Amino acid sequence: MTGLDLDTARKALDSQPFSRLLGARLTAFGDGEAVLEVDVREELHQQNGYLHGGVLAYAADNSITFAAGTTLGPAVLTGGFSVQYVRPAVGRTLLARAAVVHSGRRQAVVRCDLFTVGADGQETLCAVAQGTVLSAGAS
Template sequence: MDAIPFESRAAGIRERVALQGFMHLIGAQIDDLAPGSATISVNRRNDLLQQHGLFHGGVTAFLIDNGTTIAAATVLKPGQGVLTAEYKLNLFSPADGDRLICRSRVVKPGNRMIIVAADVFTEKDGREKQTAVALATIAVLDQASMPPLRQAGQVASGR
């Protein structure tokens, strides 16, 4: 039995993700959160597009980076945190929709690393088309070894 009810875990994940300035900058949101999976998305905006009017590949990469770590966080033990160690991304179809959606799912949980797969889709006129697929390795860390959480609106100091 899980020591922490999933609803409490999900609320904590949402709170931590809300502290990420880049999520706000991109305009991404968590659409769904369940044990072992996460769905995040972003709506089409001109500043997220490349020169041909398609979602920029960097937006897809961000959704995969964040979506896979969020999915991994759903299977953590208390006192653990996650960071992306690596991911392999295949872009295979133009991302020309009104919304970009990343659905991530834990493939193999572990004590030191979690393997997560992600599928990215564009949505246009109510229909979805897959545009990318990825496989990520997410490192599991003790939260005590990670920098403290920033407060909402706090700017990180440069190095």
């Protein structure tokens, strides 16, 4: 138990200038899980009209790290992650749903599924990511 809650996690997210620029928000945080959302807007698209892969990678990275923070505490850093894009991201909202797969004392492995949500509320899987998060005290 880390003693962290959704309100504290939201304040940490809001302290990140890039997250504010994207308009990211945490909608769930706790028990090894975190959900991050970004509203899709034109300036986040690539040349073919799809959500830019960098935005998906950002959402994966941040949701992975926040999910790990529920088990490791607030002083965490992403050790690395990979993302597999499975289809072009189109929709109104990007939803990154991360869950800890394994957590030890100094690192956690986290999986993240990334969905776009359409106007009808339908979720469509667009990418899958996995990462390792380290406690900031780990060397």
